[in-house]
Amino acid sequence: MNPFPQVQRVKYKHNPIHRLTCEYRFPTILKINEKEIADFQETIRTQYPVYKQSIGHQNQLKMIVSESQEDELVSPIFSRYKTINHMFFSEDNNYGVNLNSTSLSVSTQKYQNWEDFSPRINTTLETFKKFYKPAFYERIGLKYVDIIHKSKLNIDKNTEWKELIQPQVLGFLNNPELTQYIKSYTTNTEIKIGNGAMAQIQAYLATATETKENKPASEPEIVFIIVSDLFALRTEITEASNCVDYLHSTAYDLFRFLITEKLHNAMVPN
Numbered sequence: 001m002n003p004f005p006q007v008q009r010v011k012y013k014h015n016p017i018h019r020l021t022c023e024y025r026f027p028t029i030l031k032i033n034e035k036e037i038a039d040f041q042e043t044i045r046t047q048y049p050v051y052k053q054s055i056g057h058q059n060q061l062k063m064i065v066s067e068s069q070e071d072e073l074v075s076p077i078f079s080r081y082k083t084i085n086h087m088f089f090s091e092d093n094n095y096g097v098n099l100n101s102t103s104l105s106v107s108t109q110k111y112q113n114w115e116d117f118s119p120r121i122n123t124t125l126e127t128f129k130k131f132y133k134p135a136f137y138e139r140i141g142l143k144y145v146d147i148i149h150k151s152k153l154n155i156d157k158n159t160e161w162k163e164l165i166q167p168q169v170l171g172f173l174n175n176p177e178l179t180q181y182i183k184s185y186t187t188n189t190e191i192k193i194g195n196g197a198m199a200q201i202q203a204y205l206a207t208a209t210e211t212k213e214n215k216p217a218s219e220p221e222i223v224f225i226i227v228s229d230l231f232a233l234r235t236e237i238t239e240a241s242n243c244v245d246y247l248h249s250t251a252y253d254l255f256r257f258l259i260t261e262k263l264h265n266a267m268v269p270n
Contacts, residue, residue: 001194004253011113013268014153016146021107022121022244023141026134032101033084040099041088043127047120048088048097056083056100097124104128114248121244129237137240141231142247146255148224149208153266161224164263169203169226193250197232197243201254228254 041051088097094110106121128134148164150157155164160176167174171187186204193199208221230247256264 002250002253003191003193004250004257006253007256009252010269013270014266015111016148016267017111017144018147019107019109019143019145020111020117021105021141021143022117023103023105023139023143024125024128024134024137024240025103025139025141026137028101029132029134030101032086032099032132033082037086037099037131040127040131041086043130044088044097044124047123048090048095050089050091050093052087052089054085054087056085095120099128118244118248122241125240134237136237137235139231139233140235140240140243140247141229142244142251143230144226144228144251144255146226146228147206147208148226148263149221150223151208151221153263155266157221164260164266165203165224166258166260169201169258173205193230193254195232195243195246197230197247197250199250199254200229200231201258202227202229203258226255226258230254 083100086099095108098105106124108117162170162174172178172182173185189201191199203226206223206225208223228251230251232243235243
């Protein structure tokens with residue numbers, strides 16, 4: 001089960017979530033590439049009136065068995081095929097849907113609360129299932145990008161990260177004697193989170209390009225970024241909703257496990 005201590009869920013006045021994406025991957029459905037998706041667009045166009053398209057390529061592995069009667073030789077052959085990303089955006093550009101032949105994702109860069117975002121996921125997914133009828137989901141994931149800006153939280157810029165982030169995340173940054181010598185820092189961890197799901201956690205330092213007023217910074221601000229990708233593999237269609245709910249509930253416990261009480265309070269929980 002969930003390895004992190006369960007905590008009471010709150011809503012932060014200063015929400016650290018920069019971007020949240022819910023993604024469903026499924027066995028290749030070629031008609032998403034090869035046919036018009038006008039019906040899909042028309043169903044979601046009220047919420048996502050802006051359409052864009054990009055062309056990409058994906059690698060595909062095929063195993064070719066030799067016809068030799070003496071030996072059954074298996075040879076791997078890699079091929080590339082074109083994939084079309086159909087991108088739909090809300091009028092304010094805060095919400096987006098991306099659909100291609102192997103995945104569907106719903107994302108937001110203005111996350112308020114789960115009760116607002118979850119219906120957008122469900123509505124888009126039901127539309128997708130109606131038109132494309134996937135057999136099952138190869139991967140379901142929730143990916144959070146949290147950015148800790150000291151300036152946006154009214155935290156003194158000289159406050160050490162060990163006062164805000166738990167030591168298991170900080171590594172060398174937890175040593176004040178080494179901090180001044182560290183030019184860059186990145187850590188990657190993968191943890192089992194129960195119910196057959198996993199969490200990939202990446203944490204690193206970066207330079208912010210704006211202040212809390214969204215204006216160019218007079219001097220660079222170092223921010224701490226936590227990317228939490230929680231996912232489950234091979235999921236039946238009927239279990240998809242329960243899977244996402246579990247990933248969401250675990251994600252909050254995980255985030256609280258990674259931060260200190262001081263940072264929790266600075267974000268003003270309600």
